[in-house]
Amino acid sequence: MLSVVPRPVVVRAPSKVNLHLAVGDLRDDGYHELNTVFQALSLSDTVSVVPAETLSVTVRGEDARVVPTDSSNLVWQAAELLAAESGRRPDVEIAIDKGIPVAGGMAGGSADAAATLVGLNALWQLDLSREELDGFAAKLGSDVPFSLHGGTAVGTGRGERLLPVLSRSTFHWVLALAKGGLSTPTVFRELDRLRADGNPPRLGGPEDLMHALTTGDAATLAPLLGNDLQSAALSLNPGLRRTLRAGVAAGALAGIVSGSGPTCAFLCAEADAAVRVSAELAGAGVCRTVRVASGPVPGARIINDAAEGSH
Ligand SMILES: C[C@@](CO)(OP(=O)(O)O)[C@H](O)COP(=O)(O)OP(=O)(O)OC[C@H]1O[C@@H](n2ccc(N)nc2=O)[C@H](O)[C@@H]1O
Ligand SMILES: Nc1ncnc2c1ncn2[C@@H]1O[C@H](COP(=O)(O)OP(=O)(O)O)[C@@H](O)[C@H]1O
CATH class of the missing domain: 3.30.70.890 (GHMP kinase, C-terminal domain)
Structure with missing residues (x-):
């Protein structure tokens, strides 16, 4: 007899470099005002999400041993946030394949969080709009909205307010x-x-x-x-x-x-x-x-x- 097993949703998310990163003074909320131009790069992570009995995170790739697999991982926080917002349990297995250096200034954790939002939106058929996903991304970290958008963009505020920039060449x-x-x-x-x-x-x-x-x-x-x-x-x-x-x-x-x-x-x-x-x-x-x-x-x-x- 055939049994139907869920297939994982696999998402690729890019790293970034800041072509321009102007840092203002420290704000009362502990963040600095930024005026930055991000560019998303082909060096990337992949994240797959699949239904499971309970929430778990696995990591492979070069820097895997230094990435947490508990609730301090941004993907865990992304799953809990989306689950709470959509009134369900965050019971998924999240597998991260790291290509982006960890703590390297290339937004690897943010890429994984953005990938998780996109993956769970599809897996759970939440049908969230771009704006709603942006709002969740900004709650997870300053760089997460850009990891969702990619391309080239100006970031202001703490980096989460984005305006796309036209850049035709590679x-x-x-x-x-x-x-x-x-x-x-x-x-x-x-x-x-x-x-x-x-x-x-x-x-x-x-x-x-x-x-x-x-x-x-x-x-x-x-x-x-x-x-x-x-x-x-x-x-x-x-x-x-x-x-x-x-x-x-x-x-x-x-x-x-x-x-x-x-x-x-x-x-x-x-x-x-x-x-x-x-x-x-x-x-x-x-x-x-x-x-x-x-x-x-x-x-x-x-x-x-x-x-x-x-x-
Ligand atoms: C510096 C940048 C440049 O794009 O990237 P990375 O080099 O880390 O990849 C970002 O601003 C990092 O964004 P992200 O890594 O998401 O930072 P968050 O989790 O939001 O914040 C972590 C901490 O960094 C500091 N922080 C972050 C953003 C900001 N505009 N001002 C800050 O002072 C704060 O101390 C904050 O508590
Ligand atoms: N999915 C993740 N991938 C990498 N690091 C993560 C992740 N989730 C949480 N972290 C933690 O965030 C810290 C910063 O990681 P990362 O996002 O790679 O660097 P950066 O902030 O320099 O762009 C790491 O040292 C790690 O402890």
Whole structure:
């Protein structure tokens, strides 16, 4: 006799790099006001959700052992939030396959949370609108709405208020992954400390960078990349200066710390150049490993259909 077993819904979600990350002062709620331009990159995680007796999380991939599988995992929180909002039990098995470095400044946890929202919306047939999903995403973390949207977008507020940016061309990146991670709140605190002690330069608005994006020319974009958190990340991990220098010496147009770091992102003139830079950087002994990626790519998307299969 045939028994119908539910098939998992499988969702891919992208990493991100902040092309421009201007950090304002600390707000009363503990967050900083941001003016940022995100770009979603092809380096991604996949998350699958399937009905189960109880909520559980498994993680595989390179950094799996440092990712929590309890309620501190953002996917667990995403499942509980959607279940509570839709009046059901969060009884699903969530399997994460990590391609995005953990605590690397590339929004890996946010990608997984966004993927879980998209996956459960389909699995539970909730039919939630884009706006409703956005609202849940913002409750889970500042970067989660962008992980849902993908593409290129300006983020304001604490990063959760998004406006899409038209960017017609594909940009080619090399990512230098570091040995350990950096904690996002620690990096913001370090920036506050540096600002209290002196007057590190602050980025202005992203207007020139937005114009460069419309030209689609990587060489025009490269000198406009900027990140206020970079000085704080370098202060906490001074070895990243060598990594940044090595990427440019290897032929990248420019290098920046991605978000709160410690991943360094190098913009390259074209796909072939990215492959050459990645090979040279991998041999330079300045990072744990190297990845090639391109962007912009879409936000969290189902990559199989949610139909039930028979066995
Ligand atoms: C810095 C950025 C840049 O895109 O990304 P990452 O480098 O972490 O990937 C983000 O702002 C990170 O967003 P996300 O990782 O979702 O942070 P959240 O969970 O919302 O907040 C974690 C902590 O970071 C600090 N935080 C975060 C966002 C913000 N606008 N101001 C802050 O001060 C706060 O201390 C907060 O408690
Ligand atoms: N699904 C997840 N994937 C990775 N880390 C997670 C996840 N859920 C919670 N975390 C926790 O969040 C921290 C930050 O992870 P991550 O989102 O990868 O980095 P970042 O904030 O630098 O972009 C990790 O150190 C980990 O303890």
